[in-house]
Amino acid sequence: MKLIRVAVLIAAGSFAPFSLAQDAPPGGAVEGTVVNSATGAGIGGASVVLFGDQSRRYQATSDAVGHFRVTGMVPGSYRANVEKDGFASPALDLASFLSSSGLRVVSGIDPAKVELKLTPLSAFRGRVLDPDGKPAQGVEVNLNPNMLGSVVTDREGRFELEKVRPGSYTLSARPPESSKPEVASDGTKIAMVTTYYPSVADQSLAQQIVFQGQGDLNGYDVRMQTAPVHRVRGIVLDEEGKPVPEAELTLFPIPEGTPGPMGLGRRAGGPSFFALGLRPGPSGAPEATVIAGKDGRFEFPAVRSGEWRINAESETIRGDAQNHALIASSGTTGALVGRGDVDDLQIQVATPFRLRGRVEWKSDDSGSQRVSNPGLPMTPVTLINPDGNEFVRSGFAESGAILFETLLPGRYRAIVQPGVSAQIFLGENEVTGVFPVAAGGPPLRVVLKTWSGSIRGTVEKGDGATVVLVPQRVEGVAFGQTVTCGAGGSFELNEVSPGDYYIAAFDRLDGLWPSAALLGLVPSRGTSVKVEEHATANVNLSVVAAPR
Numbered sequence: 140m141k142l143i144r145v146a147v148l149i150a151a152g153s154f155a156p157f158s159l160a161q162d163a164p165p166g167g168a169v170e171g172t173v174v175n176s177a178t179g180a181g182i183g184g185a186s187v188v189l190f191g192d193q194s195r196r197y198q199a200t201s202d203a204v205g206h207f208r209v210t211g212m213v214p215g216s217y218r219a220n221v222e223k224d225g226f227a228s229p230a231l232d233l234a235s236f237l238s239s240s241g242l243r244v245v246s247g248i249d250p251a252k253v254e255l256k257l258t259p260l261s262a263f264r265g266r267v268l269d270p271d272g273k274p275a276q277g278v279e280v281n282l283n284p285n286m287l288g289s290v291v292t293d294r295e296g297r298f299e300l301e302k303v304r305p306g307s308y309t310l311s312a313r314p315p316e317s318s319k320p321e322v323a324s325d326g327t328k329i330a331m332v333t334t335y336y337p338s339v340a341d342q343s344l345a346q347q348i349v350f351q352g353q354g355d356l357n358g359y360d361v362r363m364q365t366a367p368v369h370r371v372r373g374i375v376l377d378e379e380g381k382p383v384p385e386a387e388l389t390l391f392p393i394p395e396g397t398p399g400p401m402g403l404g405r406r407a408g409g410p411s412f413f414a415l416g417l418r419p420g421p422s423g424a425p426e427a428t429v430i431a432g433k434d435g436r437f438e439f440p441a442v443r444s445g446e447w448r449i450n451a452e453s454e455t456i457r458g459d460a461q462n463h464a465l466i467a468s469s470g471t472t473g474a475l476v477g478r479g480d481v482d483d484l485q486i487q488v489a490t491p492f493r494l495r496g497r498v499e500w501k502s503d504d505s506g507s508q509r510v511s512n513p514g515l516p517m518t519p520v521t522l523i524n525p526d527g528n529e530f531v532r533s534g535f536a537e538s539g540a541i542l543f544e545t546l547l548p549g550r551y552r553a554i555v556q557p558g559v560s561a562q563i564f565l566g567e568n569e570v571t572g573v574f575p576v577a578a579g580g581p582p583l584r585v586v587l588k589t590w591s592g593s594i595r596g597t598v599e600k601g602d603g604a605t606v607v608l609v610p611q612r613v614e615g616v617a618f619g620q621t622v623t624c625g626a627g628g629s630f631e632l633n634e635v636s637p638g639d640y641y642i643a644a645f646d647r648l649d650g651l652w653p654s655a656a657l658l659g660l661v662p663s664r665g666t667s668v669k670v671e672e673h674a675t676a677n678v679n680l681s682v683v684a685a686p687r
Contacts, residue, residue: 168210168250169242173201173221176256177305177352181205185223185257189242191215208250217242219255226257227304259352263300265359267292267312270331275363277315282308282348283423305352309345310336311424312361320368320441330368330441333426340364340443342392368441369476373484375435375451377468382435383488386453389428390439391421393446393473393527400619401530402652403521404556410622410632412557413652415609417616418529421448442481447474451486466490470547473526491545494576496534496583498541519559520585525552525573528616541585548577557618558591558634592670594632596678598644601628604682605648608632608668609661611639621653635670642668644680656686 173185181204189197192215199207219242221228244251263282269275274296281289282300292298292312313333320330335345338361350356371390375383398418405411426447431437439449450471470488474481498519522531522543531551534541552573555561563571566581598604601624609619624630624644643665645657664683668676 166210167212167214167244167246168208169197169212169217169219169244169253170208170250171206171219171253171255173205173207173223173255173257175226175352176258178259182223182226182257185221185226185255187255188220189217190220191217191244210250212244214245215243217244219253221255221257223257225260227260227302228256228258258304260302260304261350261352261355263303263350263356263359265298265310265357265361267296267298268360268362269296270363270365272362275312277317278363279313279315279424280361281311281313281424283311284308289424303350303356305350308348308350309342309423310348310359310361311342311345312363313424313426314363318441328368328370328441329365331363332366332368332441332443334361334364336361338362338364340366343394343396366443368443369478370480370482371439371442371447371449371474371476371484372480372482373437373449373472373486375431375437375453375470376485376487378487378489380487383451383453383455383468384431384433384435386431386435386437386451386488387428388431388437388439388486389421389425389450389452390442391425391448391450393448394418395446398528399655400652400658403533403618405651410620410634411652413619413621414530414554415613415617415619415658416528417523417554418527420530421450442474442476444476444478447476448472449474449484449486451488453488489548490578491547492578494534494543494546494580494583496541496585497539498585498587499539501586501588519556519587520561521554522546522551523554523616525550541583543583546576548575550575553585554616555585555587556634557620557636558589559587559636560590561588562586590636590672591634592637592672593675594635594640594642594668594670594678595675596630596642596680598624598628598630598680598682601644601680601682602626604628604644604646605653606630606632606642606644606680607648607653607657607661607665608635608640608642609658611641611662611667619653619658621648637670637672640668640670641665642678642680643683645683645685647685649685654686660686 169189173182175182183201183203183205185201187199187207189209195213197209197212199209201207242251242253267275267278276292276294278292279289280298290298290300311333314331318331320328322328332340334340335342336359337346339345375386377383400413400415401417401419402413427439429437429439452469454467468488468490470486472486474484521533523529524531532543534543550573553563562569564584565574604624606622610617620632622630622632641662643661668678670676
């Protein structure tokens, strides 16, 4: 029996000799489990590596039920990495990342405990048919969010995407470039257009494919759709108004309707913040891609009616043969396609630049001044496009300095996190509201002032429940918050801008921020609360079952 026990310890990754007296090995120890992030089951045969200071490294292999143990470790802070074929590290859990400064190992009998998660990877398969129901070859298939690249259907219209993580996806199929519009007898043009699962041309009607991480995904068939289309033509110009040759242009639809919640930040052990009414920038696979000619002119031959965003990217070499540099420039414009062709678009590209500035805190009426909030990884300032409330860039703030990377000349509006108000200056001129920004312009100065109240409460039988707070009226862009209940169902939100809100508690939150479906339940299943500056509102809530 003792020989068997020694073998088990070696397989589990113990580095200290086994003592018949079973004395604790010198130094510290780590004991843990490797689990499937989708099912919670233990994973055997996973390679675990613990990294410490001064290049210290310890390795173990999980046993059949996922357990591992490492002993004889030099005390200190460690980071853990785990790998196994067919699995990937799970998507970043921001809350865990922020609340952990590393695995702390100390000398003694009790080992440090850790649970390491691996995400199962699976294959995603399906078939694309043309509008007549025949196999469609050469169709470009994407899963959005697009983290895998695209694949092209074979002669039978089949496709396969490998190494798909659990998550929620939209499947799109883009017609091959050889596909051309057909002209009907009345002069209208009909073409095969980008189609979304389950065979719809309107992206807003696409069905989300939710993958839980159990087995492969098969049978996701798409039948390509046709629609009346129009031509969109234009020209790409540089900052001097000269044509830009061979720029790459991508076409993205601007979704109709109210945008869903967009997460902006989360404090370790505290609330998360999300925006309502803020549209994300174009993402995923574009509807179409074209290359401008040498004269800077471009054409999208088949564009459905609707509102679109066209992005242009260009690279040029400046300088002589001895000293030259590759300069990247970009630009964007909106295009509204109605019942006819669009032939006069102009897209001006420019070299992206950095906007630097400072963040200052101003004393509030009570005389307090908040200098910093290091626990919140959300910049106090986010720039948006004022024409469509589209997210542009969040600044990186540190020690009073703030930096916005890769901005383009244009008009912007600054929004700030909950619980503060802001005055915006360019140089010495106050520009609070909408303001123009250009390369080489004056620095940005943001003067923040605490403007907040608090909410405290208890959720009946709500240990670990998630409290969701949303404003009763959303005009433009507004902020909501979530916080996890502590022992006894208690919770507190300390950075709430004055106003009228709805608040509700849910048994769980699938993800870092609430879904649109969950937010829709807050007004009817929660209660109203009014927050006043420098005051605390008290509420009592009951747990609501979150929609699945």
